[in-house]
Structure formats: structure tokens, C-alpha cells
Amino acid sequence: MDCKNIKLILAIVFIVITSALSFVIGVSVGVNSDQSFLTEVIIPSLSAMGSWVAGLGALAAVFTSLWLAEQQKKINGENLTSVFDVFVFLPDMTERLAVKVTSTGNKPSNLNSLSIYSKDSDVALMVAQLDHNGNQLPMQLSYGQETIYILPSNTVDSINDYVQKNCSGSYENLMLSVNTSINSFNIPFNEKVIEYLEVSGTNK
Template sequence: MDWKHIKYISVVIGVTLIATLTFVLGISFGVTYEKDSFTEIIIPVLSAMGSWVAGFGALGAVFTSLWLAEQQRKNSGESLKCVFDVFVIQGIPDDSLGVIVTSNGNKPSNVNSITIHSSDSTVAMSIQQFAPSSTALPTYLPYGQQASYLLSSDFKSHINEYVNKHCSGSYKNLVLSVNTTTDSFNVKFGKTVIEHLK
């Protein structure tokens, strides 16, 4: 469970408990007790409310520890910044597709494959053909290092064939994945890429 879901659950639980407690106290004091008996009840009720406050404090401590653990996991893991776009390459007459990958995490990454997939399809397409000037796979990327994966000039036709055969001709949900030994980093097909393919 990630921090986003933990945050939503904690807000829902907190609001529900506060609303329930307020409603019950208001109904019980407004209907059940007269003025004389009210003073005899207020001290025990305040004691019970102290237990509720302690419970909220314990709940807050639990969620804070979960949040800190999630932040530590994010900061200590690998992270890649991936750019998938159309590039002009010297010596190649036509524009070409390329993927620029930069390691910006605390752990080095070992990029071992690049794939294309879509939610409209049950199969993914593995990229095997790169331009001669492209970085070779697999690639070891320590912090701050960058790799450029330039697709071959005829790869445009391969993507279009994949879209027509496996995605019912739809480019809408296409995603490029840069896969490491432990994770995958996804990049949606941008407008310039789709226009280039069409």
C-alpha cells in the first residue's frame, strides 16, 4: 500500500470517528440529561474523550511511521528519468525515434530491455533494433549517467504494424517501458511521437 492510499484511508477514518463522536455526544447530552445530572456526567465524559484523543494520537503515530518508511523506500530506490521523442540525428536523412534515460536515484540501474505495450493489447513488443550510434543493452547507469537509445530508421513501420495487428489501430494507450532488473519506468506516447508514426 503506497502513501497516497494510506493518506486517504487516514482522512476517512479520522473524519468518520470525529463525526460519530460529535453526533453521539450531542444527542446524549441534549436529550437524556437535565441540568442537575449534566454536571454529574461531564467529568466521566471528559475522561472518555481523553481516551479518544489518545487513540487519535496513536493512530497518527502509526501513519507517520508508515509515511516515513515509504519516503525512505522511495529515496533509497532506483529512479530513471525517461524521455521518448522524435530526434534529428546527424547523418540520418529522416527524423528518428529515441529514448533518453537518465539515472537520478540513489541506487544504480541496470537497463536490460525496452518494450512497447498498450492496455488495448494482451502482448507487448520488445525493441531489438537500434541505430548504430545507440547505447547498447544492457546498460549500467550509476547516478547522473545518461544513455541514448536511438531506434532504427525502419522501426516506425514495426510500431505501426504492432498497433494495427494488436491494438485495433489505436495509438491512444501506447506506453514505452524502460525495464531494469528490479523495476519498470513507463512513458506514454506523446503527441509528437504519434504524429511521427502516423
């Protein structure tokens, strides 16, 4: 039994126990109270409480409906899961920057371009060409399809130049953007990619 089922069972048990205790307390109060106290205090209080509970329930139903609609929109829409990292490719086992993109939305994605930008700069660096050993742009991905784009070897020098000229030498806020016809999916540069760029810049 997984964690979700355990939580659901515990929630049901809690609700049942709370309801039972509330019923017992209500019966006890009703039995031990005189008629005037019951009709003038208890019953109006319970009626008001019922109105509040009904109002909160209606509000919760509205929020739940909006949340479900948003989740359904995400499921039915365009979505990409991307990994940008340093990969090793055969036959020479050379390290290269590459991005692996998987379509996880029900709507097909028309991939058009890759770009690199930083929150520290107003200028973006477009990836003009891709290595011929990987897939090429533009292309369309349907649900479950995967592609890999290998950045040319000179892209490392271009990124380092971009960082020095436009980002004050900081790699911290760099992003790779996978651009489709209607969206852009951003991937932060991870530590491995930044280290690879710094080492390549030092050895230049």
C-alpha cells in the same frame, strides 16, 4: 519565503489560536459551573475526549511511520525518469524516435531492454537493436547518470505494423517500457510521437 513555509506558519498559528480559545472556554465553563456538574459531567467528558485524542494520535503516528518507511524505500530503491519523444539529431537534423533515461534512485539500475506494448494487446514488441549513434544495451546507470537510446529508423514501420495487427489500429494505449533487471518503467506515447507515427505511416 516559499509556499511550504507559509503553510507551516499558518498551521502553527491556527493551532496556537485554537489551543488558546479552548483554554479560555474551559476556564469559563469551570468558573461558571457548580461543583457537581464539574465533577459528574465536564471532567468525565474531557477524560473521554482525551482518550479519543490519544488514540487518534497513536493511529496517526502509525500511519506516518508507514508513510515515511515507504518514502525511504522509494528513495533508497531503483528509480528511472524517462522521456520518450521525437528528437532531432546532428548532422543531418533527421527526426528520430529516442528515449532519454535518467537514474534518480540511490540504487544503480541495470538496463537490459526496451519494449513496446499496448493495453489493447497481449503481445509486446521488443526493440531488438538500437541505432549506433546512441548508447547501447545492456548498461548500468548510477544516480544522476543519463543515457539516450535512439530507435532504428525501421522501428517506425514495425510500430505501425504492430498497431494495425495487434491494437485494431489504435495508438491510444501504447507504452514504451524501459526494462531493468528487477523493474519495468513505462512511458505513455505522447501526442507528438503518435502524430509522427501516423504521418510516417501515411507517407509509406
